[in-house]
Amino acid sequence: MPQLPQPTAAELRRDPLPLRGRTALVTGASRRGGIGHAVARRLVAYGASVYLHHHVPHDAEMPWGADRPEDVVASVRAAQADPDARVCHGPADLADAAAPAALIAAAAEALGGRLDILVANHARSGRDGTLDEIDADMLDAHWAVDTRSVILLVQAYARLRAGLAPRTPGGRVMMMTSGQDIAGGMPGEIAYGLQKGALASATRSLATSLADLAVTVNTVNPGPVDTDYLTGKEYDAIAALFPAGRWGMPDDPARLIAWLATDEAEWVTGQVVNSEGGVRH
Known part of the structure; x- marks a missing residue:
């Protein structure tokens, strides 16, 4: 039986800045309490340059409110490990079909x-x-933002990558879903659950579509994450469902997403990864 090649000692040592020289776009990074902000901080701590997308009007309408983009950027820059990396930002209303x-x-x-x-x-x-309670307008609005815009982002990203040298390393796409296929689903959020489920279903097809570009595609279900949207008895009841006795924090899925962005994860593609702390559904 032929001897399989083994990684060298140097290859086994983890680079402290595994994303040095890489570039990333993180959408939905409008506030410091969100997952997007935590992901961006992890990526820059790994050495990447990052562009933060925000749509402040959306968060301003929500109970948690909006942060100033400049404050979000300052927080991300505080985690920056490579002084030559860039942290940029800009707005976009992804309900607009041309925006992605x-x-x-x-x-x-x-x-x-x-x-x-x-x-x-x-x-x-x-x-x-x-x-x-749902109606056609609710379904269409969630479809436009939660699903259509993501597919159009991936399409535009793939076209950009196609212009690089064949099989340029480092290509990564990560999408987000919400565990709508687990246990009781999301009967109180039919439109949102439906559109997020579509992304989970599309993961393998997108991974196959981008495989020739050496791009991996994975989707993460972070489970219940404390992003400042719930307090009181309901908050405590959900915390009790976790073996650790606490909610997921934004940095919990951010660590997984940052790892998926590194070369260590280049053999992982087409997967929907549930990263939800063993929560009992």
């Missing part, structure tokens, strides 16, 4: 002409309901 391609182009230009990592973290919150 424009955002990819803007991020690539700001980061030096190349985009390696796409983290599609944004989502439409609220304005949803049960099966009896």
Whole structure:
């Protein structure tokens, strides 16, 4: 039986800045309490340059409110490990069908002409309901932001990557889902759950579509994460469902997403990864 090649000692040592020289777009990074902000901080701590997308009007309408983009950027820069890396930001209303391609182009230009990592973290919150409450407008609005915009972002990203040298390393796409296929689903958020489920279902097809570009595609279900949207008895009741006795924090899924962005994860693609702390559904 032939001897399989083994990694050298040098290859086994983990680079403290495994994303040095790589570039990333993180969508939905509008506030410091969110997952997008935590992901961006992890990526820059690994050495990447990052473009933060925000849509402040959406968060301003929510109970948690909006942060100033400058404050979010300052927090991300505080975690920056490579002094030569860039942290940029810009707005986009991804309900607009033309916005995803424009955002990819803007991020690539700001980061030096190349985009390696796409983290599609944004989502439409609220304005949803049960099966009896939803209507066509709710379904269409969630579809436009939660699903259509993500697919169009991936399309524009793939076209950009196709212009690079064949099989340029470092290509990564990460999408977000919400565990709507687990246990009881999301009967109170039919529109949101439906659209997020579509992304989970599309993961393997997108991974196959981008395989020739040496781009991996994975989707993360972070489970219940404390992003400042719930307090009181309901908050405590959900915390009690976790073996650790606490909610997931934004940095919990951020660590997984940052790892998926590194070369260590180059053999992982087409997967929906549930990272939810063993929560009992």
